[in-house]
Amino acid sequence: MAYIRISYMTPRTGQEARVAEILGQLAEAYSTQPGYIQGYVLHPVGDGGATRRLGRVGVWATEHDAETAGQHAIALRSELIPLVDEDSHTELGFEGEPDVH
Numbered sequence: 001m002a003y004i005r006i007s008y009m010t011p012r013t014g015q016e017a018r019v020a021e022i023l024g025q026l027a028e029a030y031s032t033q034p035g036y037i038q039g040y041v042l043h044p045v046g047d048g049g050a051t052r053r054l055g056r057v058g059v060w061a062t063e064h065d066a067e068t069a070g071q072h073a074i075a076l077r078s079e080l081i082p083l084v085d086e087d088s089h090t091e092l093g094f095e096g097e098p099d100v101h
Contacts (some may be wrong), residue, residue: 001096001097002037002058002059002060002061002096002097002098003059003062003065003085003095003096004060004093005057005058005092006055006057006091006092006093006094007089007091008053008055008089009053009084009089009094010053010054010084011054011083011084012084012085014049016052016054020042020043022080024041024058025076026073026077027039027040027056028055029076030058034066034068034069035060035061035066035068036059036061037060037061039056039058040057041055041056042054042057066093
């Protein structure tokens with residue numbers, strides 16, 4: 001069973017590009033860490049730009065792997081704080097089982 005972390009946030013007005021850039025840098029940094037399986041940077045689609053939330057999904061072998069990698073990327077993660085609307089940054093963790101088709 002994999003550990004899946006979903007993070008999403010609303011960038012402050014005018015900070016969308018910088019937030020997306022940092023999310024991409026986080027994805028790149030995480031991809032070199034032990035236990036990293038796969039990840040995605042999330043951009044809204046299909047609503048004409050009304051939704052401003054951005055995010056990322058990371059799939060890890062274990063929760064410990066995700067937590068350890070998060071400590072390595074603390075500087076990048078802290079750069080997001082002043083760039084997003086207060087109280088809009090949410091992180092969720094799940095155990096996930098692959099679909100069987």
